[in-house]
Amino acid sequence: MGSVLLLTACTTAGRSATPVDAPTSTASATAATSCGSRIETGSLPDWAAGGFSGDARGPHVFGAKGDIVAVLFAHPLAQVRQDGSNNKILWVSRTASTSPDDLAITATLHGTDTRVTREVAGGPGPSIIDMPRAGCWHLELRWSGHTDTMDLVYADRLP
Numbered sequence: 001m002g003s004v005l006l007l008t009a010c011t012t013a014g015r016s017a018t019p020v021d022a023p024t025s026t027a028s029a030t031a032a033t034s035c036g037s038r039i040e041t042g043s044l045p046d047w048a049a050g051g052f053s054g055d056a057r058g059p060h061v062f063g064a065k066g067d068i069v070a071v072l073f074a075h076p077l078a079q080v081r082q083d084g085s086n087n088k089i090l091w092v093s094r095t096a097s098t099s100p101d102d103l104a105i106t107a108t109l110h111g112t113d114t115r116v117t118r119e120v121a122g123g124p125g126p127s128i129i130d131m132p133r134a135g136c137w138h139l140e141l142r143w144s145g146h147t148d149t150m151d152l153v154y155a156d157r158l159p
Contacts, residue, residue, distance in 0.1 A: 063148030091124035
């Protein structure tokens with residue numbers, strides 16, 4: 001039931017993630033045997049649960065510094081989603097900014113020099129984050145004077 005509450009809370013219009021550029025390389029990806037960021041499934045921390053009612057639960061990944069959390073509405077994330085869904089991620093910063101900047105994401109595919117950038121307009125918030133290839137992506141996150149990193153795995157395709 002918590003997932004339904006989270007999904008409803010993540011429908012803010014006007015804040016989307018858009019590709020800023022294309023991959024810089026077409027190097028073949030190596031199979032990601034482990035990806036550094038653990039997916040949590042319990043309750044969101046109090047600082048990330050604003051706007052939700054009840055026990056806000058759902059798959060989420062903390063940044064390495066703990067300054068941001070990615071709430072995964074599509075789990076697992078996938079390079080191709082044949083069911084019509086999308087890779088919806090709600091980004092929540094531990095500290096609110098009085099003058100929010102866009103959330104800039106530089107993602108590098110593990111074991112390759114493939115790098116892409118994504119941007120979430122207006123700073124951390126709801127987004128659709130797609131990657132050009134399946135695998136383990138290392139994300140460098142920058143927003144409003146803050147930085148953090150995390151790894152997200154994208155499956156090849158979902159039915």
